[in-house]
Amino acid sequence: MLKKISMGILLTLFVSISLQSSSLSKETKEQIIKEGNAISKSLVKLLGSELSNKIKGSGFSGAVSFCSVNALSLTEDLSKKLSKQKGYMIKIKRTALKYRNSKNAPTDEETKVLKKFEKMKNSGVNLAKEVLVQKIDDHYKYYKPLLVVKKCTICHGSVSAIPKGIKSIISKKCPNDKAYNFKVGDLRGVIAIEFYPKDY
Secondary structure: OHHHHHHHHHHHHHHHHHHOOOOOOHHHHHHHHHHHHHHHHHHHHHHHHHHHHHHHHHHHHHHHHHHHHHHHHHHHHHHHHHHHHHOOEEEEEEEOOOOOOHHHOOOHHHHHHHHHHHHHHHOOOOHHHOOEEEEEOOEEEEEEEEEOOHHHHHHHOOHHHOOHHHHHHHHHHOOOOOOOOOOOOOEEEEEEEEEEOOOO
């Protein structure tokens, strides 16, 4: 319990230090979290559904192609769709310390957040319930941890356990792949959402 409380305090300090600007009001933070939760839930549902369809249609070899290429374009399409609906820019990104597609590589600030979540996870914090909100210059940024589930381990698990056929596809499509040796429950990465609202 003390570890969880301590990590919560550390996270609060981390957010305060990294803002470099005016503090978030309670109302604004709640609104960003509400919208961020809804968007991240929609993205996970969309990608999960498409991934399941690929697995049913062409097995895990099709899933590799989907995750390494199509998932990025679907995420970008959702960003454009929501930006049009809301009337202001929304940028959605999936990123991780150990990424497969280099286009999903984290920025320096995202790397700090990912490492902080990793420390929290190692200290026993349930990341499924955690989010982080920052105010950066003219926009807000929301982070939601992504945890590894069982079906992820077919392509992202122990290197020795990944089928040779899938390894071959991964090496061809993503020669700089780092996304392996994960176990169920590990921190896979985060969904990072940037909001550029007209007024909040």
